Amino acid sequence: MQAPAIPLxxxxxxxxxxxxxxxxxxxxxxxxxxxxxxxEDGPVCILSCGALVDLQGDRIYVEPGTVLDICGVVxxxxxxxxxxxxxxxxGWIDHCTFVGxxxxxxxxxxxxxxxxxxxxxxxxxxxxxxHTGADRWMAFNDAWANTAGNYKEFCPG
Numbered sequence: 001m002q003a004p005a006i007p008l009x010x011x012x013x014x015x016x017x018x019x020x021x022x023x024x025x026x027x028x029x030x031x032x033x034x035x036x037x038x039x040e041d042g043p044v045c046i047l048s049c050g051a052l053v054d055l056q057g058d059r060i061y062v063e064p065g066t067v068l069d070i071c072g073v074v075x076x077x078x079x080x081x082x083x084x085x086x087x088x089x090x091g092w093i094d095h096c097t098f099v100g101x102x103x104x105x106x107x108x109x110x111x112x113x114x115x116x117x118x119x120x121x122x123x124x125x126x127x128x129x130x131h132t133g134a135d136r137w138m139a140f141n142d143a144w145a146n147t148a149g150n151y152k153e154f155c156p157g
Contacts (some may be wrong), residue, residue, distance in 0.1 A: 005034040008053055008060075012037055012044075019045065027051035027073060036060055036078070043067035050074060055082060055101070062089040064110075071095055081106030081129065085113065093118055098127070104146070109133030121145050126152045 011025055011033060018024030022041060027033055027048035036058025044067065046060075053060075055078040062068045064087030071094045075082040078101040085091060085107035092114040098104030104120040106129045107113055113136040120127030120143040127143035127150040130136060143150035 005032040005054070007035050008033045008037050009035060021045040021069075027053070039063060039066050039068055041066065043069070046070045046073060048072040052076070059084050062086060062091065064088045067091060069094075073097075074099065075104075076100045078102055085111045087111070092116070097121075098123070103127075103129050104143075105129070107131070107134050107136070111135070113137070116140055119143070120150065123147065126150070128152070129154065 011027060012023060015023045015025040021043050023044045025046045029048055029050040033051060033053045034056050036055050038061045040063045049072045052074045054076055057079040059078045059080045060083045062085045067090045069092040074097040076099050081103035082098050082101040083105050087108055088110040090112040095117045097119045100122050102123060103125045104123050104127045109131040111134040115136060115138040117140045123146040125148045127146040129152045131154050
């Protein structure tokens with residue numbers, strides 16, 4: 001018998017500080033986590049070695065001025081961007097898999113992003129969608145089979 005899924009919000013609420021983060025959220029790779037989360041304070045780190053987060057149509061939403069570093073997580077089943085940094089959000093996204101979402105990763109102007117060693121695949125829209133005003137460094141990522149394209153930079157006009 002499979003154990004019930006754990007809400008991502010519950011994992012966040014139960015996390016304590018660590019390694020310089022206000023919240024250090026460890027996700028057990030043997031568990032399935034569900035739902036999205038709104039991050040308004042930080043810095044926050046979500047860390048795993050392959051935990052599955054079934055967003056169930058929701059997303060991980062990072063408010064302006066908030067820092068989210070995320071490593072080793074599989075994000076799926078979002079009807080928006082699985083991970084969305086709004087305004088001056090900051091973060092490091094490393095060794096994550098984005099599969100079967102609307103967009104994998106979306107970040108706005110003034111975001112400051114480090115994006116390394118991720119997989120972006122089978123999104124119904126874009127793998128990575130960004131605005132021209134975002135600072136980003138991307139390396140060692142792999143993207144394929146995203147319906148609208150793998151990478152998109154929006155240039156308002």
